[in-house]
Amino acid sequence: MKLTVNGVEHDVQAPQLASLLHVLREELDLTSPKAGCQQGGCGTCTVLVDGEPRRSCLLPLAAVEGAAITTVEGLGAADELSPMQAAFDEHYAAQCGFCTSGFLLAGTALLNGSPGATREEVLEALSGHVCRCTGYVKIVRAVEAALHGEVHPERVEASFEPEETEVLIPGSPA
Amino acid sequence: MAKHKGRGIATIEYPTGMNQNGDPSQAWVKLKPDGRVDLFSGTVDHGQGSRTVHAQIVADTLGVPFEWITNDNTNTDSSAVCTGSFASRGTFIGGNAVRFAAEKARERILEIASRELEIDPSDLDVIEGEVIAKGAPDRKISVPEVAAAATWTYGELITGTGAALKPFADVNDDDGSVETEPHSAISYAACVADVEVDDETGEVTVERLIQVYDVGRAINPMLVEGQIEGGAMMGLGLGLLEQAYPYYPETDHRGDEFGAYLAPSLEDLPDLDNVIIESPSADGPFGAKAIGEMANNAQPPAIASAIHDAVGVWVTEMPATPERILRAIDAKRDPRREGKRVVFDDELSVRTMSSTGGNGFLETDG
Incomplete structure (x- = not known):
């Protein structure tokens, strides 16, 4: 059957009940969706199906026929990050990176669907994603920065300054 | 309720690295002919940022911009040994290894620059990618020029190696006691x-x-x-x-x-x-x-x-x-008797609940 991923139409051979995650990773070699719990619980396999975040591990191929799939490979490139990617880079919102694809796509869906989301709505949108490192504070901050348009894609290097933590040096004037 | x-x-309190000895980290720093720096260390970065931190340590030790450093820890076969990213040792022990390596490379930069500028190395400093004569900042040569001179003029490689290892403990063979600095x-x-x-x-x-x-x-x-x-x-x-x-x-x-x-x-x-x-x-x-x-x-x-x-x-x-928590609270709730009265712990609001599983109605005190 035909599957449109990141704007490219593919002729996939996998059986109709194969998971979308399996098809993306094994047949199309798109490895940004990660195979985490594979029970729909961790969020790291999230892709956008017609713009909506969906767990690709739970989606049979037959359910997405004709749909437009977006993975992180379709968001931006290393020298041209999407606003959400740039915000993650700027705010050090990825440590080991395993959960990052899912958070990026959940954040992107929020940015596209409800850019005026409140903090509670941001937490709600991200709450099905597990970060074991665990960088929730900076992930939430990055998503909020992207929603507020406070992103600087031209800044490739993350700032070395802490964002909120106070640094005290004993013996130095306060 | x-x-x-x-x-x-x-x-x-938390110690850094392994107590006593046995957890070496090694590093190697070399300059490309254009002055950019290759850092090879074995420390694994699993997101905590040790590659960044080590590159910062090398940049500041050498006196060159951070962007000039390439930290390559990708080859487990040929990388310098690092015992691992554990025991909070990445910055302290791994970081010391890259610092020692950078210090030696810096000495080599000053040595080559000394030949080019005809100034004693002890009178030179490296600041933001330039080797500058102390007290005479107009007498200077850039680190890329120094690296080029080493490569094309002298046929040498500017490099430095470093390793960090806790010293072995002194073991008293008579009574088996061990004496060592407790922690790094x-x-x-x-x-x-x-x-x-x-x-x-x-x-x-x-x-x-x-x-x-x-x-x-x-x-x-x-x-x-x-x-x-x-x-x-x-x-x-x-x-x-x-x-x-x-x-x-x-x-x-x-x-x-x-x-x-x-x-x-x-x-x-x-x-x-x-x-x-x-x-x-x-x-x-x-x-x-x-x-x-x-x-x-x-x-x-x-x-x-x-x-x-x-x-x-x-x-x-x-x-x-x-x-x-409920078991602990239940244990605490067990009423005590004062004569004919049954008294519950006042700290807990248990007025309406019997800890004995509904066996009769008991009143709290007060």
Whole structure:
């Protein structure tokens, strides 16, 4: 059957009940969706199906026929990050990176669907994603920065300054 | 039945690296002909940022911009040895190895620059990618020019190697006693936890964590902050949720799927207030100590202490699950008798509940 991923139409051979995650990773070699719990619980396999975040591990191929799939490979490139990617880079919102694809796509869906989301709505949108490192504070901050348009894609290097933590040096004037 | 607020405090100290000896880290630094720097170290970066921190240490030790450093730790076969990213040793021991390597490479830069400028190396300094004569800043040569001279004029390679290893302990053969410096450097931390405990369900909500960490020197404060925030959530998980074997050492009821193991989620995120204290170590790179492993050590005792403050019971096994808290509260609720009167603990609001399983109606005192 035909599957449109990141704007490219593919002729996939996998059986109709194969998971979308399996098809993306094994047949199309798109490895940004990660195979985490594979029970729909961790969020790291999230892709956008017609713009909506969906767990690709739970989606049979037959359910997405004709749909437009977006993975992180379709968001931006290393020298041209999407606003959400740039915000993650700027705010050090990825440590080991395993959960990052899912958070990026959940954040992107929020940015596209409800850019005026409140903090509670941001937490709600991200709450099905597990970060074991665990960088929730900076992930939430990055998503909020992207929603507020406070992103600087031209800044490739993350700032070395802490964002909120106070640094005290004993013996130095306060 | 009510919700009770409580506050708990815990302090910890944490050593960096392995005690005594046996955990070497090695590093190699070399300059390309255009002055850019290749750093080879074996330290694994699994997101904590050791590649960045090591590149910063090398850049500052050499006196060149950070952007000039390429940190290559990708080849496990040919990389310099690093015992591993554990025991909070990445910045202290791995970082010292790259610092020592960079110091030797810097000596070589000064040596070549000395030949070019005809100034003694001891009168030269490297600042922002330029070798400058002390006191005569117009007498200078850029590090790329020095690297080019080494390559094309002198046929030499500017390089330096470094290794860090705790010295072997002195063992007394007669009585077997061991004498050694106890640890490489000790980091200190404190954590204040504000919790709310529901005495009916046993649920604990951590509302706020105030965390203070002495890391010696925060070489990259943003990465340190990431470790502190991540450690806070891991510590919260250890204190309240995570349990691979509920009936350890019995393997019964062990989780066999993702959902059976409770890891902290966004829903559990408390307000976090972080403070970094910089009280430099004598021998770490730029005074650094460590942040890694200790970042999740202070929260479980602070939370346990806060639970005691809230409902007056000590939960002595982690995680402090609702079941354990309710059992502890139940044990505390057992009424005592004063003559013919049955008296419940006043600290708990148990007016309407019988701890004996509904066996008669008992009244609290007062």
